[in-house]
Amino acid sequence: MSLWMIAAAVTLFALVPCGVAAFRGSAFERLVALEMAGVVQTILLVLLAEAFHRPATYDLAVAMAFLTFGGGLVFARFLERWL
């Protein structure tokens, strides 16, 4: 097991606090936890791409970074007025 794989495995545990925070508190506190989880998943994809040494997998990390932005923005706009 390489150093990158170990780093990815440890980073995976960072999703647990995000998940716990996403189940508690107000809607906006949950939204912040969701945004944090998106960033952690992006970092995780970069680590896994480097661990498996597949350049194509980096595209998933780039897509994840953009999708985190889109999803968070939509939730923020809806929570602002309508939900």
Next chain:
Amino acid sequence: MSAAQLAIGVSLLISVSGTLACCIALIAIKDVFGRMHYLAPITSVTMCALLTAVVIREGWSVETGKTVLVLFVLLLVNAVLTHATARAARIRLYGHWSPQTDEHIPTTQSSGPKS
């Protein structure tokens, strides 16, 4: 263990520990505006440490270029997203975005005007 491997190990340690610290702080802080502060270090410090590790291992390659792209996307996007979330939370809480004349805004001792 060579110097490059040691540098990669240290960079990954900074990256992983920073990620874990920010996520644990997310639970520890109860306020929504306090929680938002921890989105900044995870996109800046953690990703820079990760980029350093990738650069040391790969040199200037496609992998490095894509990691730089991820870093810049996260830096730009996260600032906008944090602002949008804070704005939405404030409008939801107070019904408006701009501060009112009678609103108490706490300031630090040093930043206030000197009499």
